[in-house]
Amino acid sequence: xxxxxxxxxxxxxxxxxxxxxxxxxxxxxxxxxxxxxxxxxxxxxxxxxxxxxxxxxxxxxxxxxxxxxxxxxxxxxxxxxxxxxxxxxxxxxxxxxxxxxxxxxxxxxxxxxxxxxxxxxxxxxxxxxxxxxxxxxxxxxxxxxxxxxxxxxxxxxxxxxxxxxxxxxxxxxxxxxxxxxxxxxxxxxxxxxxxxxxxxxxxxxxxxxxxxxxxxxxxxxxxxxxxxxxxxxxxxxxxxxxxxxxxxxxxxxxxxxxxxxxxxxxxxxxxxxxxxxxxxxxxxxxxxxxxxxxxxxxxxxxxxxxxxxxxxxxxxxxxxxxxxxxxxxxxxxxxxxxxxxxxxxxxx
Numbered sequence: 001x002x003x004x005x006x007x008x009x010x011x012x013x014x015x016x017x018x019x020x021x022x023x024x025x026x027x028x029x030x031x032x033x034x035x036x037x038x039x040x041x042x043x044x045x046x047x048x049x050x051x052x053x054x055x056x057x058x059x060x061x062x063x064x065x066x067x068x069x070x071x072x073x074x075x076x077x078x079x080x081x082x083x084x085x086x087x088x089x090x091x092x093x094x095x096x097x098x099x100x101x102x103x104x105x106x107x108x109x110x111x112x113x114x115x116x117x118x119x120x121x122x123x124x125x126x127x128x129x130x131x132x133x134x135x136x137x138x139x140x141x142x143x144x145x146x147x148x149x150x151x152x153x154x155x156x157x158x159x160x161x162x163x164x165x166x167x168x169x170x171x172x173x174x175x176x177x178x179x180x181x182x183x184x185x186x187x188x189x190x191x192x193x194x195x196x197x198x199x200x201x202x203x204x205x206x207x208x209x210x211x212x213x214x215x216x217x218x219x220x221x222x223x224x225x226x227x228x229x230x231x232x233x234x235x236x237x238x239x240x241x242x243x244x245x246x247x248x249x250x251x252x253x254x255x256x257x258x259x260x261x262x263x264x265x266x267x268x269x270x271x272x273x274x275x276x277x278x279x280x281x282x283x284x285x286x287x288x289x290x291x292x293x294x295x296x297x298x299x300x301x302x303x304x305x306x307x308x309x310x311x312x313x314x315x316x317x318x319x320x321x322x323x324x325x326x327x328x329x330x331x332x333x334x335x336x337x338x339x340x341x342x343x344x345x346x347x348x
Contacts, residue, residue, distance in 0.1 A: 033173075132237055155216050158213045291346055295345075296343055296345055317339065
C-alpha cells in the first residue's frame with residue numbers, strides 16, 4: 001500500500017513536471033530540444049504515409065461496397081469475430097429476377113427467351129464481381145488495414161513515449177540551469193550534482209527511445225514495398241474482373257444477334273414466298289433491260305420456280321409484269337428463277 005502511494009506520487013510529479021515544461025515551451029519561456037533534420041524527415045514521411053494510406057483504404061472500401069449500411073454491418077461482424085453472412089451481388093439479384101420473369105412470360109416467347117439469356121449473363125457478371133471483391137479485400141484492403149491498426153499504432157505509441165522523454169530531458173536541463181544559477185548565488189556546490197545526475201539519466205533514456213522510434217520510422221520503406229506489391233495484385237484483380245465482364249457481354253451480344261438474325265429472316269422467308277409457282281421457262285428479259293445485283297445472304301430455293309443464292313455472288317436480275325414487288329427474276333448462267341429482293345443489293 002505504501003509502495004503504491006509512493007509510485008502514485010512519483011507519477012504525479014513526473015506528469016506535473018512535463019505539463020509545466022510543455023506550457024512554458026508554448027509560451028516561449030523554455031528551451032526545447034530539437035530533433036535532427038533526418039529524424040524530422042522520417043516523421044514527415046511516416047505521417048504522409050499514414051494519411052494517404054487511410055484515404056486510399058477508405059475510398060477502396062467505398063469502391064468495393066458503395067452501401068454504407070453494408071460496410072458498417074461487415075465492420076461490426078469483423079469486430080465481433082463472426083463470419084459475415086452471405087450477401088448476393090446486385091448482378092446476381094438482377095439475373096435471378098430476369099430468370100423468374102422469363103418463367104412467367106414464357107421461355108418460348110421472344111421476350112422470355114431473351115430474358116433467360118440476359119439473366120444468365122447477369123448472374124455470371126455477379127459471380128465475377130463477387131470473386132473480385134473477395135480477392136481485392138484479401139490482397140489489398142487487409143494489408144492496408146493491418147498497417148493502420150498494427151504498425152502505425154506501434155509507431156504512434158513510441159512517438160508519444162519519445163515526446164515524454166524529450167519533455168523529461170528538457171525539464172532536467174531547466175532544473176540544471178536553475179541549480180547553477182542558485183549555486184553561483186549561494187556560493188555552494190550542493191545544487192548542481194543531483195541535477196547533473198538526473199540530466200544524464202534523462203539524456204540516456206531519450207537517446208534510447210529516439211533510436212527505437214527511428215528504427216520504426218525507417219521501417220516505413222518496407223511498408224511502401226509491401227503496399228506496392230499489394231497494389232499490383234489489386235490491379236491484376238481488376239484487370240481479370242473487367243476482362244471477364246467484357247468476355248461475358250461479347251458472348252451475350254453474339255447470342256442475341258444470332259437469335260435476332262435467325263428469327264427475322266425466317267419471318268422474311270415465310271412472308272415473301274409466292275404461293276403459286278411461276279413458269280420460269282416462259283419468262284423473258286424485258287425490253288427495258290436487266291441489272292446486276294450482289295447477293296447479301298445465302299438463300300435456299302423453296303421450289304423449282306426459285307433460284308438458290310450464295311452470299312457475295314453477282315447475278316443478273318429483272319422484273320416481269322404482274323410479279324410481286326418483293327421478288328425479282330434472277331439469272332446465273334443458264335440458271336433462272338425467282339429471288340427475294342431483301343436478299344439483294346442492286347448495283348447501278
